Amino acid sequence: MSKLADKEFEFTKLHPGDEEKILTLYRTYRTNTYPPQMVRQLLADFPSVGVFHKGALIGFSYFEYFAPDIIELGNIFVHKEWRNAGLGKKIIALMEAHAAALGYKAIILTNSLGYETVEPKEHAAGFYKRNGYENVLHTEQSDVFVKYLSGAQ
Numbered sequence: 001m002s003k004l005a006d007k008e009f010e011f012t013k014l015h016p017g018d019e020e021k022i023l024t025l026y027r028t029y030r031t032n033t034y035p036p037q038m039v040r041q042l043l044a045d046f047p048s049v050g051v052f053h054k055g056a057l058i059g060f061s062y063f064e065y066f067a068p069d070i071i072e073l074g075n076i077f078v079h080k081e082w083r084n085a086g087l088g089k090k091i092i093a094l095m096e097a098h099a100a101a102l103g104y105k106a107i108i109l110t111n112s113l114g115y116e117t118v119e120p121k122e123h124a125a126g127f128y129k130r131n132g133y134e135n136v137l138h139t140e141q142s143d144v145f146v147k148y149l150s151g152a153q
């Protein structure tokens with residue numbers, strides 16, 4: 001697994017207006033995606049991260065509301081061609097830094113095999129565990145993960 005040179009990629013916050021780029025990328029993975037207006041509102045209300053390669057969005061993550069001091073990682077995605085090169089790890093680290101800077105104490109997220117995907121759905125549990133997330137709920141289809149930020153309990 002070769003690690004890619006950081007300078008090839010631009011990591012940046014995303015903003016309302018970027019929802020079509022996000023959904024165009026996400027449709028390579030899930031045909032039944034979210035309404036653009038919903039994503040637009042999340043980009044307006046919460047931090048997000050995009051990674052660009054030669055001007056094209058190849059990965060993203062955005063937050064959504066969970067509780068006043070806990071934020072939900074609504075989605076994280078890296079285009080198939082660019083996976084396993086450390087981009088997801090960098091995206092989630094930046095997301096954690098944004099959440100911590102806003103005073104959130106923890107991140108929660110759900111990883112579910114229940115969604116219909118274009119490509120065979122791979123379980124992302126290993127990715128979350130590798131990045132310090134604890135699996136606090138497990139059903140046949142879904143896992144809920146949490147991570148405390150900056151040692152908060």
Ligand SMILES: CC(C)(COP(=O)(O)OP(=O)(O)OC[C@H]1O[C@@H](n2cnc3c(N)ncnc32)[C@H](O)[C@@H]1OP(=O)(O)O)[C@@H](O)C(=O)NCCC(=O)NCCS
Binds near residue numbers: 077090131
């Ligand atoms: C999950 C996803 C975002 C990971 O992004 P990525 O860029 O491929 O991940 P990275 O290369 O940064 O991997 C970071 C670490 O997690 C590990 N990892 C990545 N995907 C993994 C998986 N499915 N299972 C186990 N470990 C995994 C890597 O080996 C790496 O370990 P290392 O730190 O020892 O090198 C990406 O695979 C993806 O977009 N998948 C499809 C969408 C999806 O499932 N999103 C999650 C929805 S909840």
